[in-house]
Amino acid sequence: MGAMTDLLYVAGGNPLSGEITVRGAxxxxxxxxxxxxxxxxxxxxxxxxxxxxxxxxxxxxxxxxxxxxxxxxxxxxxxxxxxxxxxxxxxxxxxxxxxxxxxxxxxxxxxxxxxxxxxxxxxxxxxxxxxxxxxxxxxxxxxxxxxxxxxxxxxxxxxxxxxxxxxxxxxxxxxxxxxxxxxxxxxxxxxxxxxxxxxxxxxxxxxxxxxxxxxxxxxxxxxxxxxxxxxxxxxxSLSDRIEAASWASAALATGGDIYVRGATQPEMTTFLNTFRKVGGEFAIDDEGIRFYHPGGDLRSITLETDVHPGFMTDWQQPLVVALTQATGLSIVHETVYENRFGFVDALRGMGATIQVYKECLGGRPCRFGQRNFYHSAVISGPTPLAAADIEVPDLRGGFSHLIAALAAKGTSAVRGISLIDRGYEHFGDKLLALGADISRD
Ligand SMILES: CC(=O)N[C@H]1[C@@H](OP(=O)(O)OP(=O)(O)OC[C@H]2O[C@@H](n3ccc(=O)[nH]c3=O)[C@H](O)[C@@H]2O)O[C@H](CO)[C@@H](O)[C@@H]1O
Ligand SMILES: C=C(OP(=O)(O)O)C(=O)O
The missing domain is CATH 3.65.10.10 (Enolpyruvate transferase domain)
Structure with missing residues (x-):
């Protein structure tokens, strides 16, 4: 797709499926x-x-x-x-x-x-x-x-x-x-x-x-x-485990099936455990990892981000989109950054049911408890998502909005997508390869 303008139209509602390659981190x-x-x-x-x-x-x-x-x-x-x-x-x-x-x-x-x-x-x-x-x-x-x-x-x-x-x-x-x-x-x-x-x-x-x-x-x-x-x-370079997990979450949220060539297991153990608990399935071979939605209901979970070997904060935002499609209440406690749930406003606007809290929910108290930071989220699902006009707030939040637009019925306008180039190589070409219905202004 080459260099992209800053506005992308995304016609969602179809599973992403196919193969893409992830390179160095x-x-x-x-x-x-x-x-x-x-x-x-x-x-x-x-x-x-x-x-x-x-x-x-x-x-x-x-x-x-x-x-x-x-x-x-x-x-x-x-x-x-x-x-x-x-x-x-x-x-x-x-x-x-x-x-x-x-x-x-x-x-x-x-x-x-x-x-x-x-x-x-x-x-x-x-x-x-x-x-x-x-x-x-x-x-x-x-x-x-x-x-x-x-x-x-x-x-x-x-x-x-x-x-x-x-x-x-x-x-x-x-x-x-x-x-x-x-x-x-x-x-x-x-x-x-x-x-x-x-x-x-x-x-x-x-x-x-x-x-x-x-x-x-x-x-x-x-x-x-x-x-x-x-x-x-x-x-x-070792492979980009954040990009790999982002595509995995996109597969789950859209009911799709993505083979991520270049994804490696050892750096993703914690993500893979969580992915499996939510109900996603994966198959690992020497060249990469296939992530897929096996059909049926996804399960809600309790999750806490942490330093390695914990669940990485950069995996959190894309996975939250998939959790909007899981049955029941999921609790996500962000303990690395005090302000990483701003992106859920747009998801709410698309129909997701997500509440954010200042308390440390779901686990141990963290550095941000008893302070003015909305750093816990409760997601209630499954909720159908509807297309919307969205402005990309940050790198992972932006990719999460793209995933939501791909999972949503109707055509979304996603603005500010050049921010996503900072960490996702050729993401427009990859989306096209996975069958996404996207077009530029
Ligand atoms: C370019 C890069 O590699 N970015 C990653 C790096 O960011 P980065 O290296 O900036 O993240 P840090 O691990 O330093 O930040 C973790 C926490 O420590 C705090 N802190 C950090 C430094 C400091 O001087 N004072 C302070 O209070 C931060 O505000 C944050 O709350 O690790 C983060 C945590 O895995 C990832 O989310 C980022 O993707
Ligand atoms: C927070 C991130 O990156 P940076 O530290 O480069 O802003 C990220 O990669 O999600």
Whole structure:
């Protein structure tokens, strides 16, 4: 379908069925691209999807003098950072675009140049998303952080020093910040309460290939012995488990049958258990996973999002659409972001029965209880969905609206769909391949 305008008409009510391919993980590829900055020699990254976050990080790397060559069809990126020192200008005019990745440039740029300017971040508006853990980590390594009008300026008066840090919450980005900074700091760094998402483990794989010394203990403690130099890597990205789960939810919500080539089981164990409890079926082979609705009623569930190995927050929004088709009351407690249920307003407008609550429903109390955050949802189903005019609010919320439009009777107008390009490669072509009745303005 090529480049899409921002408005998509979706004639729903038909099951999605067929085969699509999922490539590398958005939440890993962008970090591996930043890691290439740490090497003295070029890196090669494979299985890279054509999504906007990759384009944004490519632009940022180029601003810093990294030569990036892409073979988009093959999904290969060559990243040559050998000119970073000579390309250096102190006040680079960088924009975060739609991405949160620029904050991860801090460690690598401090090691190479002794300073960095980080623009204000983009990313999905699903909560406040502060960067206090990141800044605390950088300060503990010895960096000086100066907040400016459009971002932050960071300097390292001397070589960064290994340190001992405990995260208040196992943040993915803060764990990656620490890894990308500690690998070339002087001495040993220890991080407790670290996040251990599969994308982080693959980043550790990349850093080890580059020459880093990193060990991960069973109790979420990561230990890094700093080294003086790192070299380039060759690596094939792990698969995008969020995109795979999104297509699985689309199959369930539309009563369809989708073979997701490239989907892998180990990173999806928790999702697969939940999918099965709802009444979805799947078949795993060496090339991918077939997700399908076996007919009959879907079952309501109680679900809590969590850090890995829990049920991932990014799986939540697409699955909620499928839960509108399950019999009975489902309870979903979002414990990672305080504000990730804004997207249900549009679902309600399409006929779903969903109530949101400030209380921690269905499980243990979380950080957001007794505060002003609507972070629990009760979904009552099954309810038929009707077409509507929808505005995409964020990446996963937007894909969820698309799923709802595909499940609904009638033709919906979905606006702002270019936001979805940030994390779903060629989703228009994939929808057409699955038999969706969609058209552009
Ligand atoms: C590009 C990328 O990989 N994005 C993923 C990454 O986001 P990201 O790395 O931004 O998410 P974090 O794990 O850091 O955030 C988790 C929680 O920690 C809080 N927090 C985080 C940092 C900080 O300095 N202070 C603070 O309070 C956040 O507000 C949030 O409530 O992990 C999330 C959790 O799996 C996923 O939903 C995102 O898709
Ligand atoms: C929240 C997400 O991404 P980001 O951190 O890039 O906004 C996501 O992928 O759902």
């Amino acid at each position: 958005k939440n890993f590829v962008s970090k591996a691209m930043v890691a290439a900055l740490l090497g003295e020699t070029p890196s090669v990254l494979r299985n890279v999807p054509q999504i906007r976050d990759v384009a944004v990080v490519t632009g940022l790397l180029q601003l810093h003098g990294v030569r990036v060559e892409a073979d988009e069809a093959a999904g290969t990126l060559h990243l040559d950072p050998t000119d970073v020192e000579s390309a250096h200008v102190a006040d680079i005019d960088a924009h975060a675009g739609s991405s949160r990745i620029p904050i991860l440039f801090c460690g690598p740029l401090l090691h190479r140049l002794g300073e960095a300017f980080i623009p204000d971040l983009g990313g999905c508006r699903i909560g406040d998303r502060p960067i206090n853990y990141h800044l605390d980590i950088l300060r503990q390594f010895g960096a000086v952080v100066d907040k400016r009008e459009n971002g932050i300026r960071i300097t390292a008066p001397q070589r960064l020093q290994g340190t001992k840090i405990a995260l208040p919450y196992p943040s993915v980005g803060a764990t990656e910040q620490l890894l990308l900074t500690a690998v070339r700091a002087e001495g040993i760094t220890e991080l407790s309460n670290a996040a251990i998402e599969p994308e982080i483990m693959d980043l550790i794989n990349v850093l080890q290939k580059m020459g880093a010394i990193i060990s991960v203990a069973t109790d979420r403690v990561i230990r890094i012995e700093g080294v003086d130099r790192l070299v380039g890597y060759q690596h094939t």
